[in-house]
Amino acid sequence: MTTVLGCIADDFTGATDLAGLLARSGVRVSLRMGVPDEPPTETAPFEVIALKCRTAPVDEAVAECREALKWLQAAGAQRFFWKYCSTFDSTEKGNIGPVAEALMADLGATQTMYCPAFPENGRAIFMGNLFVGDQPLAESPMKDHPLTPMRDSNLMRLLAPQVTKEVGLANRLTVAKGAEALKDKLAALADQGVAHVVIDAVADEDLYTIAEACRDMPLMTGGSAVAMPLPALYVRDGVLAADAERPQRPELDRKAIVLSGSCSAMTRKQVCEYGVTAASYRLDPFELDAKGIGPALAWLAKQDLTAAPMFYATAQPETVRKAQEAFGVAEVGAMIEDALAELAHAALTAGVRRFVVAGGETSGAVTKALGVTQLDIGKEIAPGVPWTYCEAEGHKIALTLKSGNFGKEGFFANALNLLEDA
Numbered sequence: 001m002t003t004v005l006g007c008i009a010d011d012f013t014g015a016t017d018l019a020g021l022l023a024r025s026g027v028r029v030s031l032r033m034g035v036p037d038e039p040p041t042e043t044a045p046f047e048v049i050a051l052k053c054r055t056a057p058v059d060e061a062v063a064e065c066r067e068a069l070k071w072l073q074a075a076g077a078q079r080f081f082w083k084y085c086s087t088f089d090s091t092e093k094g095n096i097g098p099v100a101e102a103l104m105a106d107l108g109a110t111q112t113m114y115c116p117a118f119p120e121n122g123r124a125i126f127m128g129n130l131f132v133g134d135q136p137l138a139e140s141p142m143k144d145h146p147l148t149p150m151r152d153s154n155l156m157r158l159l160a161p162q163v164t165k166e167v168g169l170a171n172r173l174t175v176a177k178g179a180e181a182l183k184d185k186l187a188a189l190a191d192q193g194v195a196h197v198v199i200d201a202v203a204d205e206d207l208y209t210i211a212e213a214c215r216d217m218p219l220m221t222g223g224s225a226v227a228m229p230l231p232a233l234y235v236r237d238g239v240l241a242a243d244a245e246r247p248q249r250p251e252l253d254r255k256a257i258v259l260s261g262s263c264s265a266m267t268r269k270q271v272c273e274y275g276v277t278a279a280s281y282r283l284d285p286f287e288l289d290a291k292g293i294g295p296a297l298a299w300l301a302k303q304d305l306t307a308a309p310m311f312y313a314t315a316q317p318e319t320v321r322k323a324q325e326a327f328g329v330a331e332v333g334a335m336i337e338d339a340l341a342e343l344a345h346a347a348l349t350a351g352v353r354r355f356v357v358a359g360g361e362t363s364g365a366v367t368k369a370l371g372v373t374q375l376d377i378g379k380e381i382a383p384g385v386p387w388t389y390c391e392a393e394g395h396k397i398a399l400t401l402k403s404g405n406f407g408k409e410g411f412f413a414n415a416l417n418l419l420e421d422a
């Protein structure tokens, strides 16, 4: 089937988040890990390509995203969505703006919009400032993220140094007036040469207005939530047939594992709660450096895998800082990602078929180690976190990739329980 919307996500949890929210409508969504080597043949109306480029050097991120765009164009897509984090995570050099500008150039687009709001998960934008729950972004736990610490809450200020063209704002007062008023505002900003428009949204109803006003832009950008209304709008526009097919969970052995490399505030609570009842092993960068992965593999070999043991590197900001000072930020990140990836592979070899993974970068490393290339979207465990079904080395597996701050305290056990009756 011809692809109606081609999506590019800057990390793997972000991609499953987007795919999950699009799939809520009942349409078929296909998620690919990396740009497929083969040209598109069997495609879904919604195609999401997951990249691992959030913290990559700008040139690399731009090149990968342009390649993804080409693949999606070959799949027939004429509208595109650039998905980044609902907390606008980017490094100081920042890939969000450069990728948007490169995609706009390839598509001949003169304007795009930015809306990372995700009200169900407490992300709201007001007067261009991003809030996480009650706190401005820069006062939220995101200020301590190991790779992308966010120290400014103003999206225009964050974006401006990342782009060459003008940045502007369509604020909540305009959005509250409805889609036509928002379209007029976008046109007025375009007349003033504003190519990059941040749009406020504090509630789901704002997202419906924004999606309605922006759905014909060649390129939309944002978090997952602003894309959620698109399938229904396309059905209404007659460019997409309604379709309520949901992939069924395959038969799966009960052996399961939890792997957490996220240090986000919510993951820290989830690791604590799960660790009360489950067998768990803490990956310490100093121990990894001294002894390698051997002790963790030996521990894995002794576990009852039907009881879903957990490996976690999850730690408090102070502990993370010490490891970063000792090894370097990227180096320690990669050391832990590699360790979790190797453990995931060892678990697969030991018969594990249910994987719960926490952390965006971590998920990228784990899915790569498992050799997963395409996923179907299953039941939603928490807003923005679905189960996915895929194949790893010829075995059917279920995989959930949890974004750092998503889900409630009991997420890990809930995810595994939900899979039982999926």
Ligand SMILES: Nc1ncnc2c1ncn2[C@@H]1O[C@H](COP(=O)(O)OP(=O)(O)O)[C@@H](O)[C@H]1O
Binding pocket: 013, 145, 146, 147, 261, 262, 263, 264, 267, 285, 313, 314, 315, 319, 320, 321, 323, 324, 332, 333, 334, 335, 336, 337, 358, 359, 360, 361, 362, 363, 402, 403, 404, 405
């Ligand atoms: N104890 C630790 N010390 C230093 N870095 C860590 C530690 N634990 C995890 N990390 C790294 O922190 C990063 C967390 O990013 P990510 O997996 O994207 O999580 P999130 O989804 O919370 O952003 C990863 O690169 C991971 O390897």
Ligand SMILES: O=C(O)[C@@H](O)C(=O)COP(=O)(O)O
Binding pocket: 011, 013, 014, 015, 017, 018, 084, 085, 086, 087, 223, 224, 359, 360, 361, 384, 402, 403, 404, 405
């Ligand atoms: O939009 C979001 O918040 C998520 O989809 C996302 O991108 C999360 O990234 P990580 O926090 O790195 O998992």
